Amino acid sequence: MKRSVFAVALNHRSQTEAWHDRFHQSPYQTPPKTPVWFIKPRNTHRRDGDTIALPSRQQTFSGGTLAVIIGQTARKVAAADAAAFIQGYALANDLSLAEESFYRPAIKAKCRDGFCPIGEPAPLKDISALEIITEVNGVGKQRWSTADLHRNAAELIAALSDFATLQAGDVILLGTPQQRIEVNPGDEVVIRAAGLPPLHNHFSTQAEAQTQPEGHATLFALGLNYADHAAELEFKAPEEPLVFIKAPNSLTGDHCVSVRPDNVDYMHYEAELVVVIGKTARNVSRGQALEYVEGYTLCNDYAVRDYLENYYRPNLRVKSRDTLTPLLPAVVPRSAIPDAQNLQLKTFINGELRQSGNTRDMVFDVPFLIAYLSEFMTLQPGDMIATGTPKGLADVNPGDEVVVEIEGVGRLTNRIVSEQQFEESLK
Numbered sequence: 332m333k334r335s336v337f338a339v340a341l342n343h344r345s346q347t348e349a350w351h352d353r354f355h356q357s358p359y360q361t362p363p364k365t366p367v368w369f370i371k372p373r374n375t376h377r378r379d380g381d382t383i384a385l386p387s388r389q390q391t392f393s394g395g396t397l398a399v400i401i402g403q404t405a406r407k408v409a410a411a412d413a414a415a416f417i418q419g420y421a422l423a424n425d426l427s428l429a430e431e432s433f434y435r436p437a438i439k440a441k442c443r444d445g446f447c448p449i450g451e452p453a454p455l456k457d458i459s460a461l462e463i464i465t466e467v468n469g470v471g472k473q474r475w476s477t478a479d480l481h482r483n484a485a486e487l488i489a490a491l492s493d494f495a496t497l498q499a500g501d502v503i504l505l506g507t508p509q510q511r512i513e514v515n516p517g518d519e520v521v522i523r524a525a526g527l528p529p530l531h532n533h534f535s536t537q538a539e540a541q542t543q544p545e546g547h548a549t550l551f552a553l554g555l556n557y558a559d560h561a562a563e564l565e566f567k568a569p570e571e572p573l574v575f576i577k578a579p580n581s582l583t584g585d586h587c588v589s590v591r592p593d594n595v596d597y598m599h600y601e602a603e604l605v606v607v608i609g610k611t612a613r614n615v616s617r618g619q620a621l622e623y624v625e626g627y628t629l630c631n632d633y634a635v636r637d638y639l640e641n642y643y644r645p646n647l648r649v650k651s652r653d654t655l656t657p658l659l660p661a662v663v664p665r666s667a668i669p670d671a672q673n674l675q676l677k678t679f680i681n682g683e684l685r686q687s688g689n690t691r692d693m694v695f696d697v698p699f700l701i702a703y704l705s706e707f708m709t710l711q712p713g714d715m716i717a718t719g720t721p722k723g724l725a726d727v728n729p730g731d732e733v734v735v736e737i738e739g740v741g742r743l744t745n746r747i748v749s750e751q752q753f754e755e756s757l758k
């Protein structure tokens with residue numbers, strides 16, 4: 332079953348109390364206005380009873396939480412109606428390295444292999460004050476209540492489905508308290524809550540590789556991976572890849588529409604080379620990395636800058652909106668692209684050239700990115716890496732035709748429509 336696992340940070344009162352002063356300082360400036368979403372991609376997914384390998388020389392923390400399972404397609408659902416879209420609940424463990432910052436997406440801390448085991452589902456009538464208990468080696472270590480969450484399941488379904496259409500089987504993790512329990516190799520951890528099957532996992536230094544990953548292919552994206560684009564946004568080029576994950580609901584195809592939300596000031600295009608993984612990659616060296624590439628395609632990584640907040644920036648509400656990742660379906664085999672680090676990228680708006688760059692200007696090249704990600708995540712065939720965009724961004728408006736073209740890879744055309752036009756088209 333293909334599914335997406337969404338999670339939310341800073342949703343527990345103990346977290347916002349602990350971070351209160353920091354929220355008013357750089358880089359955050361103000362407390363988050365909207366849920367701080369992140370994605371637990373398919374390499375993190377495990378089941379009850381699975382053994383989970385812990386990274387060496389780094390502290391890993393348990394994050395027992397409640398998972399809400401979506402039962403039917405949910406698009407722009409009001410909180411008052413959300414119950415009809417909930418199939419059931421399960422226990423989950425949102426494992427993480429230390430949460431030292433909420434500014435940029437925490438891929439290395441939260442998306443490591445096995446960092447999201449989810450238990451068996453069951454229906455529950457009332458989760459308004461459900462106690463989530465964590466036991467380590469048979470000893471109760473943590474107990475927290477869903478009554479202390481800022482947003483409940485219905486409110487989170489409403490917030491997420493407002494910009495990302497959810498499908499049956501999708502999951503939302505409701506959050507974790509500030510205090511986290513450290514887990515070590517040899518530990519047996521059980522997450523319990525009344526009315527739900529417990530979630531048992533053994534932790535070790537080694538674990539069997541994930542056989543058939545269940546979730547959607549992961550679409551990684553790079554922020555500020557061209558120094559000239561970083562400069563135009565008044566950032567320095569990052570010293571480590573700025574990786575975020577785009578949700579599959581945002582994908583659309585060639586000659587499709589992309590929806591510009593009404594009442595926003597700035598939605599811009601981003602021409603990007605996309606690498607498609609062709610075979611399972613884990614701990615791959617930079618020198619071997621291209622052997623794991625099936626081929627290349629291209630995407631338009633649109634962004635609605637009005638929705639940027641300094642929490643897991645760029646946040647899902649900016650980058651994972653329905654229809655805002657047009658992707659060329661055809662993949663050009665690696666053999667046909669002798670040097671992916673020397674390709675011209677162009678964007679045309681209504682026939683006028685507006686963006687032009689070359690993949691040689693990437694801050695982190697394709698082999699580096701594959702080696703970097705595969706050091707802590709198993710990359711599977713079908714996973715993709717959108718490698719960032721060069722400078723030359725501009726606003727787009729309803730009626731605009733946007734063409735992204737990458738030398739030797741292809742040409743992707745899409746048209747901008749308003750939210751109102753799009754809603755009309757669905758009737």
Ligand SMILES: O=C(O)C/C=C\CC(=O)C(=O)O
Pocket residue numbers: 552553554555556557560564601632634639644645718719720
């Ligand atoms: O934080 C920002 O303003 C920019 C983040 C991502 C930009 C992006 O998608 C790209 O550089 O490509």
Ligand SMILES: [Mg+2]
Pocket residue numbers: 552553554601603632719720
């Ligand atoms: Mg981008």
